Amino acid sequence: xxxxxxxxxxxxxxxxxxxxxxxxxxxxxxxxxxxxxxxxxxxxxxxxxxxxxxxxxxxxxxxxxxxxxxxxxxxxxxxxxxxxxxxxxxxxxxxxxxxxxxxxxxxxxxxxxxxxxxxxxxxxxxxxxxxxxxxxxxxxxxxxxxxxxxxxxxxxxxxxxxxxxxxxxxxxxxxxxxxxxxxxxxxxxxxxxxxxxxxxxxxxxxxxxxxxxxxxxxxxxxxxxxxxxxxxxxxxxxxxxxxxxxxxxxxxxxxxxxxxxxxxxxxxxxxxxxxxxxxxxxxxxxxxxxxxxxxxxxxxxxxxxxxxxxxxxxxxxxxxxxxxxxxxxxxxxxxxxxxxxxxxxxxxxxxxxxxxxxxxxxxxxxxxxxxxxxxxxxxxxxxxxxxxxxxxxxxxxxxxxxxxxxxxxxxxxxxxxxxxxxxxxxxxxxxxxxxxxxxxxxxxxxxxxxxxxxxxxxxxx
Amino acid sequence: xxxxxxxxxxxxxxxxxxxxxxxxxxxxxxxxxxxxxxxxxxxxxxxxxxxxxxxxxxxxxxxxxxxxxxxxxxxxxxxxxxxxxxxxxxxxxxxxxxxxxxxxxxxxxxxxxxxxxxxxxxxxxxxxxxxxxxxxxxxxxxxxxxxxxxxxxxxxxxxxxxxxxxxxxxxxxxxxxxxxxxxxxxxxxxxxxxxxxxxxxxxxxxxxxxxxxxxxxxxxxxxxxxxxxxxxxxxxxxxxxxxxxxxxxxxxxxxxxxxxxxxxxxxxxxxxxxxxxxxxxxxxxxxxxxxxxxxxxxxxxxxxxxxxxxxxxxxxxxxxxxxxxxxxxxxxxxxxxxxxxxxxxxxxxxxxxxxxxxxxxxxxxxxxxxxxxxxxxxxxxxxxx
Numbered sequence: 038x039x040x041x042x043x044x045x046x047x048x049x050x051x052x053x054x055x056x057x058x059x060x061x062x063x064x065x066x067x068x069x070x071x072x073x074x075x076x077x078x079x080x081x082x083x084x085x086x087x088x089x090x091x092x093x094x095x096x097x098x099x100x101x102x103x104x105x106x107x108x109x110x111x112x113x114x115x116x117x118x119x120x121x122x123x124x125x126x127x128x129x130x131x132x133x134x135x136x137x138x139x140x141x142x143x144x145x146x147x148x149x150x151x152x153x154x155x156x157x158x159x160x161x162x163x164x165x166x167x168x169x170x171x172x173x174x175x176x177x178x179x180x181x182x183x184x185x186x187x188x189x190x191x192x193x194x195x196x197x198x199x200x201x202x203x204x205x206x207x208x209x210x211x212x213x214x215x216x217x218x219x220x221x222x223x224x225x226x227x228x229x230x231x232x233x234x235x236x237x238x239x240x241x242x243x244x245x246x247x248x249x250x251x252x253x254x255x256x257x258x259x260x261x262x263x264x265x266x267x268x269x270x271x272x273x274x275x276x277x278x279x280x281x282x283x284x285x286x287x288x289x290x291x292x293x294x295x296x297x298x299x300x301x302x303x304x305x306x307x308x309x310x311x312x313x314x315x316x317x318x319x320x321x322x323x324x325x326x327x328x329x330x331x332x333x334x335x336x337x338x339x340x341x342x343x344x345x346x347x348x349x350x351x352x353x354x355x356x357x358x359x360x361x362x363x364x365x366x367x368x369x370x371x372x373x374x375x376x377x378x379x380x381x382x383x384x385x386x387x388x389x390x391x392x393x394x395x396x397x398x399x400x401x402x403x404x405x406x407x408x409x410x411x412x413x414x415x416x417x418x419x420x421x422x423x424x425x426x427x428x429x430x431x432x433x434x435x436x437x438x439x440x441x442x443x444x445x446x447x448x449x450x451x452x453x454x455x456x457x458x459x460x461x462x463x464x465x466x467x468x469x470x471x472x473x474x475x476x477x478x479x480x481x482x483x484x485x486x487x488x489x490x491x492x493x494x495x496x497x498x
Numbered sequence: 499x500x501x502x503x504x505x506x507x508x509x510x511x512x513x514x515x516x517x518x519x520x521x522x523x524x525x526x527x528x529x530x531x532x533x534x535x536x537x538x539x540x541x542x543x544x545x546x547x548x549x550x551x552x553x554x555x556x557x558x559x560x561x562x563x564x565x566x567x568x569x570x571x572x573x574x575x576x577x578x579x580x581x582x583x584x585x586x587x588x589x590x591x592x593x594x595x596x597x598x599x600x601x602x603x604x605x606x607x608x609x610x611x612x613x614x615x616x617x618x619x620x621x622x623x624x625x626x627x628x629x630x631x632x633x634x635x636x637x638x639x640x641x642x643x644x645x646x647x648x649x650x651x652x653x654x655x656x657x658x659x660x661x662x663x664x665x666x667x668x669x670x671x672x673x674x675x676x677x678x679x680x681x682x683x684x685x686x687x688x689x690x691x692x693x694x695x696x697x698x699x700x701x702x703x704x705x706x707x708x709x710x711x712x713x714x715x716x717x718x719x720x721x722x723x724x725x726x727x728x729x730x731x732x733x734x735x736x737x738x739x740x741x742x743x744x745x746x747x748x749x750x751x752x753x754x755x756x757x758x759x760x761x762x763x764x765x766x767x768x769x770x771x772x773x774x775x776x777x778x779x780x781x782x783x784x785x786x787x788x789x790x791x792x793x794x795x796x797x798x799x800x801x802x803x804x805x806x807x808x809x810x811x812x813x814x815x816x817x818x819x820x821x822x823x824x825x826x827x828x829x830x831x832x833x834x835x836x837x838x839x840x841x842x843x844x845x846x847x848x849x850x851x852x853x854x855x856x857x858x859x860x861x862x863x864x865x866x867x868x869x870x871x872x873x874x875x876x877x878x879x880x881x882x883x
Contacts, residue, residue: 119683173870180593180682181869184817188862191814195859201852357690364687408632409703410624435701442694446673449688453680 059372066376070095070383077391081398086261089270096273098387100280101338102378106362107283107371108330114369115291116323117303119179122170123331123359125190126163128351130332131340132197134159135224136213143223145204145214152225156336163332164325166193171324175317187353198348220347227341229272233264276337280375283330287371290326299323303369354438358386361441364448367455377455385444389437393429405430533871548847557847560724565843571731571800573839574738579793579812580819580831581745582786588762588826589782590674592685597790597816599696600662601809604791605798606700608658609711615650616642629804631705637802643716644729644799655737655795662791665696666783693810700806708805711798730799741792742832745785749828754781762826815842815858818865824875834875838864 054061074095078088105123112118138155139147150158170189174182196202197215204214215221230237233248244252244264255261290296301309302316309316339350358381366377396402404426406412412427428436448455551557583597606629614626617640625634644651669692677684718729749755760768761778769775790809797812798804805811819838823830838861845860868876 173866177869177873180686181821181873183683183686184593184814184821185866185869188814188818188866192859192862195855199852199855201855203852357694360687360690408624408628408634408705410628411632414624432702435698435706438694438698439702442691442696442698445691445694446688449680449684449691450673450676453684 063372063375063379066379067099070099070379074383074387074391077388077395080395081391085259086266089261090266093266093269093273094387095383097269097276097342098382099379100273100276101334101342102359102362102382102386103280103375104276104283104337104378105331105334105359106366106374106378106381107280107287108327108334109359109363110366110368110371110374111287111290111323111327111330113363114374115296115299115303116320117179117306118171118174118320118324118327119183120186120324120327121183121353121356121360122186122188122190122193124351124353124355125186125193126167126328126331127335127339127355128190128193128197128348129166129335130159130163130329131335131338131346132159132215132221133162133332134336134340135221135346136215139221139224141212145216145221146212147221147224148211148213152228155224156333159336159340160329160332163335164329167325167328168321170328171321174324175320187356190351190353190356194348194351197351216347218348220345222345224340224346226344227268227272229275229341230268232271233268272341279333279337283333284371284375291371295319295322358441361385361445364445364453364455370455373455385437385441389433393433396429400425402426402429407431533867537867537871544848551847558724562847563723563725565846566840567725567727567731569840569843570836571734571839572843573836574735574742575793575797575800575835576812576815576819576839577832577835578738578741578796579790579809580816580823580835581742581828582788582790583816584820584823584825584828584831585758585762585782585786587820589758589765589779590678590685591765592682592689593817595686595689595813596669596692596696597689597786598809598811598813599693599700600666600787600790601794601797601812602700602806603665603696603809604658604662604794605804605808606704606806607661608654608791608795609798609804611657612642612647612650612654613640613711615653616640616647628704629711630709637710637713638715641713641716642711643713643718644733645718646713646716651733651799655792658791658795659788660791662787662794663784666787666790667780669696670779670783697806697810704806706806708803710802711804712802714802728800734796734800737792737796741789745789745828748785754778758782814865815861818861818868821865821873822868822876827875830875837876 071092074091075088078091081087083091105127109120109123112120134152134155135147137148137150137158138152139145139149141147141149166189170186174185177185197220198218200217202215203217204212206212226237228237233244233251234242235245236242248264251267252264255267261267291299298309298314298316298319301312301314302319306316339346343350362377362381363374364377365380366373366375402422402425404423406423406427409427412424412431415423548557548562552559552562579597579601582600583594586592586594586597609629610627613629614623617626617635621635621640625632626640628634630636630640641647642650673688673692674685677688712730720727720729720732749759757768757773757778758781760771760773761775761782765775768778794809797808801808815838816835819834820831821834822837823832823834841864842857842861845857846854849856849860
């Protein structure tokens with residue numbers, strides 16, 4: 038805007054494109070994040086394999102956050118259900134998957150079923166727990182629902198954590214187990230490994246013909262020998278597809294008659310009821326769908342992404358992370374959810390993990406006192422380095438939480454509607470605004486530009 | 499008129515009115531009765547089983563008495579912390595998720611001072627102020643107990659109350675006051691942010707794990723008909739009951755208390771009557787924050803250890819107590835705290851062995867049950883009086 042006339046013109050056109058096309062917006066943001074993290078990798082002198090690994094990480098965390106944020110947006114943004122038990126539903130999904138697919142001979146024993154059965158089972162189980170939660174939840178005010186869902190999520194976590202179900206025997210004589218506090222670590226590995234390896238479960242397996250070809254390509258042309266990096270990157274790409282599918286599903290749901298009733302409930306439940314809609318039935322269905330997606334997110338995140346499941350991963354902090362991502366993106370907008378997930382995952386989750394290395398490399402801070410007193414005492418002698426060392430080497434994770442909290446308060450005070458909250462889809466089927474922009478429905482841009490069409494069509498019907 | 503619709507009480511009135519119109523009133527009554535029937539039946543079953551266990555020798559009276567005593571101690575602490583949560587919930591209209599972290603700050607600020615006073619004659623101040631963090635003096639060396647170092651414990655309690663009052667006033671000024679008129683959910687989310695900041699500020703200044711504080715070897719124990727009672731538990735009960743009595747007198751005997759009750763009932767009406775709203779809100783924070791700080795400080799007295807998330811771990815139990823007693827009711831919060839405390843300990847009679855890890859889920863389950871069948875609390879929605 039403050040540039041010369043020619044760039045201003047193209048800048049304006051770019052801005053107009055971003056305003057118009059969700060796909061372009063997401064793409065632009067993600068390109069920015071990829072470049073940022075490539076830059077970080079370059080500062081840290083990573084080799085090519087390291088750079089690919091960092092890109093794989095960015096993709097993984099962006100997509101898993103986007104997935105669960107989309108699910109939460111369905112609850113909160115569409116149906117107005119204030120669910121803060123997300124971690125519990127994710128835990129149900131991934132634990133069910135792990136218990137269904139873990140080998141019967143392992144410790145804890147599982148049922149040894151195929152991975153696909155496990156994924157579907159995890160989603161169904163999460164949806165059923167969602168049903169059990171939703172039945173009472175519908176009678177409650179929003180703040181009571183918040184307390185109930187967080188309590189249920191804690192009950193779920195404490196149940197998985199309890200030694201009582203570490204291993205147990207089903208009535209039919211089948212052994213099963215949650216592993217108690219140490220969780221489950223021996224369920225099938227990431228299905229993507231099956232693309233590249235003959236025997237995906239084994240670390241020293243021979244590659245499949247496709248695996249040989251891909252690994253060979255990376256070795257010969259790029260000089261990258263770490264096949265794990267390639268598997269991770271592939272998994273990230275698979276997750277991109279998953280997020281795209283879920284986004285499309287939710288966009289369809291949102292624009293269907295079902296979705297319009299949901300928005301009506303969110304705006305004014307009494308009106309929706311007065312019009313003869315059984316709002317409770319709509320809420321239950323929505324809650325179950327969202328919970329199933331949270332279960333799926335648990336499976337692809339903690340299950341296949343981390344490769345081990347343990348109860349401590351599902352503390353309420355996880356729920357609040359997702360919530361902050363939704364608030365950043367703006368409740369009610371699916372594109373906002375994806376962007377909120379991306380912003381949180383990259384800037385608030387991933388970036389702080391690289392920050393200490395960068396600062397240390399740039400400023401060479403060696404001191405690392407392990408208490409606050411030892412850090413501030415030398416200030417009297419004019420030495421600031423111990424305090425910096427304490428902050429960077431000892432307390433950066435805590436500072437990240439503090440920053441997240443401050444951000445949350447700031448957003449609530451100044452921008453409770455979030456980054457894209459102004460685009461909240463209205464309940465009306467027709468555009469009520471004059472300038473045809475704030476409706477947010479993708480159909481309202483008939484003159485979709487070539488770029489948006491070419492980029493996989495998030496806008497497409 | 500906007501705020502009239504936002505205020506909790508009228509929302510409740512409105513929703514009950516609509517429910518009465520919309521749904522079949524008869525089925526509502528039946529559903530309420532189902533809740534009562536379930537409670538009655540399971541209560542009777544448990545009582546019968548308990549009597550059988552006591553007479554049949556499955557459970558000695560001393561062990562039973564031990565559970566009751568433990569439940570009372572934790573119940574008084576939960577009730578003490580619950581008073582503040584209940585007051586802020588009804589007067590400010592939101593569930594304060596940062597309340598647990600006020601409790602933690604009460605514990606850390608108070609014990610830092612108690613540790614310092616107890617050990618300043620022998621150890622460097624730095625390690626003492628950090629409550630033994632980073633290789634500072636160990637609890638056994640500092641030797642804190644109510645009989646060994648009573649002055650430092652009392653000083654710590656005062657600091658805990660004062661510091662937490664300061665924290666809650668500061669947080670209110672910076673965070674909640676600018677969005678006073680916002681909806682309950684906005685304030686709730688902001689309070690989650692506050693919770694994060696407060697909790698991890700503790701980690702920043704102190705430490706991440708759980709550490710011992712009191713000198714277990716120097717706490718006298720008394721045997722009361724087979725029930726072992728420690729001096730620290732006795733201290734908690736006495737201090738807790740005194741504080742509760744103080745709150746009772748404040749609410750019933752002073753004009754301020756009357757103003758607070760009026761505020762909880764209907765903020766706009768109170769304002770019209772000339773009650774200084776901001777002043778009452780400040781008093782609410784002073785009272786609620788101070789009691790939370792005292793509760794946090796006393797929790798460490800019975801647990802013997804301190805951790806940055808100790809208040810957060812208690813928060814759900816406190817919510818359970820407040821909801822059970824009816825939001826806005828101070829006496830409800832106290833009774834609810836006792837019920838939750840007793841329920842979580844007495845459930846251990848049946849939850850033996852590996853199942854003992856389900857004591858907390860039982861309390862949460864009880865809370866969900868109350869919300870389901872009696873969302874106005876077991877006393878039927880009597881506010882603050």
